[in-house]
Amino acid sequence: MASPSEGTAKTVTIRDVAAAAEVSIGTASKALNGRGRMRTETRDRVLAAAERLGFRPNPLAQGLLAGRTYTVGLVTGDSFGRFSIPVMLGAEDALGAGKISVFMCDTRDDPIRERHYVERLLARRVEGIIVTGRRTEPRPGIGRDLPVPVVYAMTQSTDESDVSIIPDDEGGGALAARHLLATGRTRIGHVTGPHRFEAARRRARGLSTALDAAGLEPAGEVLFGQWSEEWGRQGADVLLHAAPDVDAIFCGSDQIARGVAETLRERGRRVPEDVALVGFDNWEPMALGCRPPLTTVDMNLGEIGRLAARHLLDAIAGTPTGGGVTIVPASLVLRESTRRAAPQG
Amino acid sequence: MASPSEGTAKTVTIRDVAAAAEVSIGTASKALNGRGRMRTETRDRVLAAAERLGFRPNPLAQGLLAGRTYTVGLVTGDSFGRFSIPVMLGAEDALGAGKISVFMCDTRDDPIRERHYVERLLARRVEGIIVTGRRTEPRPGIGRDLPVPVVYAMTQSTDESDVSIIPDDEGGGALAARHLLATGRTRIGHVTGPHRFEAARRRARGLSTALDAAGLEPAGEVLFGQWSEEWGRQGADVLLHAAPDVDAIFCGSDQIARGVAETLRERGRRVPEDVALVGFDNWEPMALGCRPPLTTVDMNLGEIGRLAARHLLDAIAGTPTGGGVTIVPASLVLRESTRRAAPQG
DNA sequence: GTGAAAGCGCTAACAA
DNA sequence: TTGTTAGCGCTTTCAC
Secondary structure, eight states, rough: OTTTTOOOOOOOOOHHHHHTTTOHHHHHHHHHHSOOOOOOOHHHHHHHHHHHHHOOOOOOHHHHHTTTOOEEEEESSTTOOHHHHHHHHHOOOOOOOOTTTEEEEOOTHHHHHHHHHHHHHTTOOOEEEEEOSOSSSSOOOSSSSSSSEEESSSEEEESSSSSEEEHHHHHHHHHHHHHHHHHHHOEEEEEOOTTOHHHHHHHHHHHHHHHHHHHHHOOOOOOOOSHHHHHHHHHHHHHHHTTTTEEEEEEEEHHHHHOOOOOOOOHOTTTTTEEEEEESSOOOHHHHHSSSSSEEEEEHHHHHHHHHHHHHHHHHHHHOOOOEEEEEEOOOEOOOOGGOOOOOO | OOOOOSSSSSOOOOOHHHHHSSSSSHHHHHHHEEEEEEEHHHHHHHHHHHHHHHOOOOHHHHHHHHHHHHHHEEEESSSOOHHHHHHHHHHHHHHTTTTTTTEEETTOOOOHHHHHHHHHHTTTSSSSSEEEEEEOSSEEOOOOOOSSSSEEEEEESTTTEEEEEOOOOOHHHHHHHHHHHHHHOOOOOEEEEEETHHHHHHHHHHHHHHHHHHTTSSSSOEOOOOOOOHHHHHHHHHHHHHTOOEEEEESHHHHHHHHHHHHHHHTOOOOOTTTTTEEEEEOOOHHHHHOOOOOEEEEEHHHHHHHHHHHHHHHHHHHOOOOEEEOOOEEEEEGGGGGOOOOOO
């Protein structure tokens, strides 16, 4: 509540400020924007008047003149869900710093609504659009030859020349695998989501590649199923049956990992002593609620959002950023579920 | 100005439309807005030209003239988390229908940032502000005598005259209790979050009141603890010790309920046969992942958001909506965890 | 029925 | 150093 200027019920224009400071409107403008040369006394008088009246320049008017709006649109099909939110926050972070405000739109994954919102955003003269999603599957772009730059974050346009920022699913899988190998595990199983998901396939590929480099291969079959705990429970049983000597399980999501953890516990396998467990997503309520707390791959969604915003800002500034796909590295969050087994007695 | 080298489609002004249709700007404006009387032929000519050129009226210019922006701000301290998102979506729903766009801001629960964002929103001449939060605890308002109406959703201003829309924690507690009573349970325990949370206290009060009406009281003490699964696991043990004959447990959150469910299973109590379980939040990944799937109280967050938006729209329209707190009823989502025990065979 | 002109709040030339 | 003027894109009188 520092500024006493707050609380002006009526809108104060620069006209009012000029009048109060007994200068012309033009002079007031210059004083407020620190442009041109003028007596310090005059400038101070204007600034004081502005302060006193609680003057806020009207960005509509400024924008009208400058031909800019200092706004961008953020369109999500994920209903701002678990994945798009961190992305969104990262983006807002980067944009907010640049005085750019964000219009949010939720399309509910409906192309009609999406079309509608994009129209609306363009009508509002946003200077760019960020599209986020829940999956990394390539999707049709929101339109071609749009008058503003578009960046896809955590989703990918089928048009290869569009700018897309996506997580490193494959690298994440490899990261998990190498961590397990480093803690001495060699019989590593994999329970993951539906095969039709690019993300699931990539994570599995990352695992296989890393194991391959160590002369190993996944224990049992790679088990594709659902993105659910229930499947985690089932999958673990299948895996224990197919590869009873499994000593680590990498899961395609934290939810799956929780299901796996439960089954392991019920089958008398201790985590991490008998079987180490790695999840994917670093979805904290899941990962921390798990017994034991879950080591998991973090896709750095916030970074994806920040990067998307930065690309967009560059594009708005006219700097050619070069289209194409940018992959943001994943990182590993270590918790109890992969604590190195103490030497057995 | 946009870089001249940009291949972006050039913005079409009403001037261009007027020229193309060979009418004056004023006539073009009237034709486009369906105002005034004019020859159908003229109107059609203008509309055709606008269509052909892809004309979109510039809302900045329109707003400048009308003194409106058709935007509102949405400020959250919850980092658009689990609670504020459904609220947000509900709000966006109601606002979007009215052609109002939403600026989003995340304050990260930092008063400085909040102050900053509110300033920014006001500078942008939003016509109203919705404040959402993660808790229902009363919080200081975002400022007094703001030039635009403010509605608090899923949070509450300490200033009683402010408009706040909050969930019915007490009613939700009562709802859970009555449901359990209706399925024949009489020894009902309660494990919930920290006592310092208004929400936890209200839910407990709702339970007690409903039990009281049936001449009962909670089994064991009401156990206040944390909003975590871990506490759910511990709390269940405490409760089983204090009231071994407990036949139902109402939990202050779905996360707690999951913890409780785990302990119950490990102690050999079947859910729902031996002990029925009710959660709070209807947080689907938690409630559905639970074994068995959880009956839980839904706060109808979307409705809170919609209502907040509607209040705001009314206020913007100048309709006195009357300040104060509005409580949105909760509902119960039935799942396996309270299935009426079948007659034992 | 149509057009010319004023002005929304602001900035950037140019005059004084 | 300061004031005046001409718009940014649009809507809206009010003459014609």
